[in-house]
Amino acid sequence: MTGSTGRVALVTGASSGIGAATARLLAARGMRVVVNYLRSSKSAEEVVADIEAAGGQAMAVQADVREVAAITNMVEQVRAAWSDIDVLVHNALIPYAVKSFQDMTWEELGGKLDAEMHSAFAVTKAVLPAMTAQGWGRIIYLGTGLSRRPREGMIALGTAKAALEQFARYLAQELGPQGITVNIVAPGPVESRIANDVFDDAQKQRQVAATPLGRLAHPDDVAQAVAFYAGEDNTFMTGTTAAVNGGMSMY
Numbered sequence: 001m002t003g004s005t006g007r008v009a010l011v012t013g014a015s016s017g018i019g020a021a022t023a024r025l026l027a028a029r030g031m032r033v034v035v036n037y038l039r040s041s042k043s044a045e046e047v048v049a050d051i052e053a054a055g056g057q058a059m060a061v062q063a064d065v066r067e068v069a070a071i072t073n074m075v076e077q078v079r080a081a082w083s084d085i086d087v088l089v090h091n092a093l094i095p096y097a098v099k100s101f102q103d104m105t106w107e108e109l110g111g112k113l114d115a116e117m118h119s120a121f122a123v124t125k126a127v128l129p130a131m132t133a134q135g136w137g138r139i140i141y142l143g144t145g146l147s148r149r150p151r152e153g154m155i156a157l158g159t160a161k162a163a164l165e166q167f168a169r170y171l172a173q174e175l176g177p178q179g180i181t182v183n184i185v186a187p188g189p190v191e192s193r194i195a196n197d198v199f200d201d202a203q204k205q206r207q208v209a210a211t212p213l214g215r216l217a218h219p220d221d222v223a224q225a226v227a228f229y230a231g232e233d234n235t236f237m238t239g240t241t242a243a244v245n246g247g248m249s250m251y
């Protein structure tokens, strides 16, 4: 057991996929976990029930991370129930258009850039005062391999996440002196509902063939990297990117 017991972790978009796996793992490591979600209250409550059944502590909180007022309410709710937030995992997946640049409108590209950055900005602003006051904090953003290596149709996601990842590095530089680490976990393709929407079987096979470890990632693989950055085990890494991609691209 690490020294993370009792820390409060907020995982945005934790009702499914990587966020749900991360919530479960952080709770198994002794953190009290806020399972944020947008629409899937039943799934979020299932994640909470699983955590509690395993002896952990969790609460589901609905909030749209694109809305400042909703984020403020969520942080207040957590403070009233438990305490301030020590760990932020910003994972929520803001929907985006999958299409070529030539077919894309500015509203589609600009809308994704704005929603991605505005949500990261607002959630970070909301948790930062308590982290700086206590001189300790852990922030992890979910990036993607597509922010460095383009794939057909993914210009909106790849460009928005590239902005998010550079934002994270600037925060790492600014917040290091205050005891706050900021890191990025950048998965390759993950076996999830999105992968099923984005890939047909042949495309999935091509992704697997290009991956030395011979499969797509599971949400649990990604959660392991997030949990490392979130805990006391991470003593000296900030501004870094963990590529959880089975070796599909190496950098």
Ligand SMILES: NC(=O)c1ccc[n+]([C@@H]2O[C@H](COP(=O)([O-])OP(=O)(O)OC[C@H]3O[C@@H](n4cnc5c(N)ncnc54)[C@H](OP(=O)(O)O)[C@@H]3O)[C@@H](O)[C@H]2O)c1
Residues within 6 Å of the ligand: 012, 013, 014, 015, 016, 017, 018, 019, 036, 037, 038, 039, 040, 041, 063, 064, 065, 066, 090, 091, 092, 093, 094, 095, 142, 143, 144, 145, 186, 187, 188, 189, 190, 191, 192, 193, 194, 195, 219
């Ligand atoms: N899956 C991949 O292949 C892959 C690869 C690289 C990076 N990533 C990144 O990993 C993260 C998670 O992806 P995933 O595939 O695990 O996603 P997912 O299974 O589709 O889950 C998305 C989560 O985000 C929540 N969400 C969406 N909009 C929200 C909003 N406005 N406010 C609050 N919550 C919101 C959803 O909540 P509700 O269901 O309640 O609406 C859900 O819990 C994303 O940042 C994604 O870009 C994923």
